[in-house]
Amino acid sequence: MTASTLCRKAAAKSAKSRIAAVCAIAVAGTLLLSGCGDQTKDKGSESVSNAPLADKLPKDIRDKGVIKVGSDIAYPPVEFKDKSGNTVGIDPDLGEALGKQLGVEFEFENGTFDTLLGGLRSKRYQIAMSAMTDTKNRQEGIDEETGKKVGSGVDFVDYFTAGVSIYTKKGDDQGIKTWSDLCGKKIVVQRGTVSHDLAKAESKKCEGGKKIAIEQFDNDQQAQARLRSGGADAGSSDFPVAAYAVKTSGGGKDFELVGEQVEAAPYGIAVSKNNPELRDAIKAALDAIIKNGEYGKIIAKWGVKDGAVDEATINGGK
Numbered sequence: 001m002t003a004s005t006l007c008r009k010a011a012a013k014s015a016k017s018r019i020a021a022v023c024a025i026a027v028a029g030t031l032l033l034s035g036c037g038d039q040t041k042d043k044g045s046e047s048v049s050n051a052p053l054a055d056k057l058p059k060d061i062r063d064k065g066v067i068k069v070g071s072d073i074a075y076p077p078v079e080f081k082d083k084s085g086n087t088v089g090i091d092p093d094l095g096e097a098l099g100k101q102l103g104v105e106f107e108f109e110n111g112t113f114d115t116l117l118g119g120l121r122s123k124r125y126q127i128a129m130s131a132m133t134d135t136k137n138r139q140e141g142i143d144e145e146t147g148k149k150v151g152s153g154v155d156f157v158d159y160f161t162a163g164v165s166i167y168t169k170k171g172d173d174q175g176i177k178t179w180s181d182l183c184g185k186k187i188v189v190q191r192g193t194v195s196h197d198l199a200k201a202e203s204k205k206c207e208g209g210k211k212i213a214i215e216q217f218d219n220d221q222q223a224q225a226r227l228r229s230g231g232a233d234a235g236s237s238d239f240p241v242a243a244y245a246v247k248t249s250g251g252g253k254d255f256e257l258v259g260e261q262v263e264a265a266p267y268g269i270a271v272s273k274n275n276p277e278l279r280d281a282i283k284a285a286l287d288a289i290i291k292n293g294e295y296g297k298i299i300a301k302w303g304v305k306d307g308a309v310d311e312a313t314i315n316g317g318k
Contacts, residue, residue, distance in 0.1 A: 051103025053288060056281035061126065066105050067278075069095060070125035072113040074219070077244040077302045078131040078267075079108065090240065091129045093298045094159065094289075101285035120272050121151050127271050127282070131238065134158050134268035134317030155276070156268025157283045158313040160299075163261030164195050165242040168234045169227065170256045176234055177259040184210035185233040188223035191216040194263055195236035220245070228254050239264075240304045247303045261306070266316050279314065286312035 054062060061067060071091060073079045079089040087108045095106030106129075111119060116128040117138065134156035137143070141153035166187075168176055175181060179198060183206035189195040196216055203212035217223045220237045224245055227235045236242070239261045246255045269286075271279040289295040290311060299308045 051101060053101045053281060053284050054103040056277070056284055057102055057104065058275065058277045058281075061104060061278065065103070066107050067095075067099070067102075067127060068125045069106050069108045070111050070116040070119045070128040071108045071130040072116065073108060073110045073130075075131050076241065077304070078240055079129075090160070090298065090302050090304070091131070093301070094286075094295070095129065097289045097294045097298060098282065098285040101288050102281060117151070117154060117270060120154060120270060123272075126275070126278060127269055128154075129269045131162070131240070131267055132156075132270055133162075134266045134315065136318060138270070139315050139317065152273055154270040155273055155279045156266070156270055156315050156317060157279060157286060158266035158268045158316045159286055159309060160240075160267040160304075161264055161307045161309060162239050162267055163264035164198060164236060165239045165257055165261050166234050166236045166259055167227075167242045167246055167255045167257050169230070170253060173256065173258045174233055179262070180205070182212045182234060183207070184212075186213035186215065186231075188215045188217065188226045188232040188235045190220050190223055190237060191218060193237070195238075198263070199236065224249060224255075234258070239307060240302070243304050243306075244302065265318070266309075266313070267307075268315075268317065283312045283314060 069091075071079050071087075073081060073087055075089075077089050079087060079091045082088045087110075092106070092108055095108065099106045108129075109125065113130060113132075116125070116130055116132070119125045120128055132138075139153050139156065141149055141151040143150045166176060166179070166182075168174065174185065176185070179202040182199070182202060187199050189199055196214070199212055199214045203214065206212060215223075215226060215232060217226070220235075220241055223235050223237070226232055228249065235255075237245075242255075242257060246252070246257055249255055269282055271282065286295070290309070296305075296308060299305055
């Protein structure tokens, strides 16, 4: 969400082909919740035996055959629910590909974004994968809003780069190419995001009383609807979200991206600092799917190739 306080800062989808995989994840989750430990273990052992990087995983995860993933599943095209209620998007697709390398299921569990790192600390999840920006504060366990130490921090395996983008109605960009071009115009944004912060900061620079009129909403979908109806001149959100809206809204006829991304930074998969073995296994799996081309296909499918990385990086955020 590119949120400054929630830190989706720099910055979420051919869902039918994934229904079987999602159902498999749901079955695995049901077995765990119902106490069918032996069945889960057998399932994990069977899938691990054929996976090229299974030996890199911690033994307890190999035995269970599942990695629990904390995620705020309301951020298309990164992760969201399709019309059938299935979890789809960039992160679920990447999780499925990583799971093939490691011989486990990536089981996505929905949670509010600001509770995901707490879920890692309490061991509710093994990882958090949710368009989460890798920052030094998160690495060091510093609360982004208060600046206070709240935990031991996490390690990140960086897998994508996202910035903030501006979009307008298609064929009606009104000469908007940069943030300074918004002076005297109206922009719609999601509340509490970097897009919101950038608009406020840029408005203060506007000269001659031509401030930026800013209308804020609870989510990007509401902001997009306002722009679509002609109630604003431009919108702004994370590049993947803006790019997806441009590609899908009105069959690609509603919006267009203008200018370049700003505030670019890496999205990372968060792992507890107490679990370096899992962190390194995920990095190895990510490097493997980058090398074999599966990563590139997933990124291209969701129309966000500009954010692709060439290799996995640990703690690359600044």
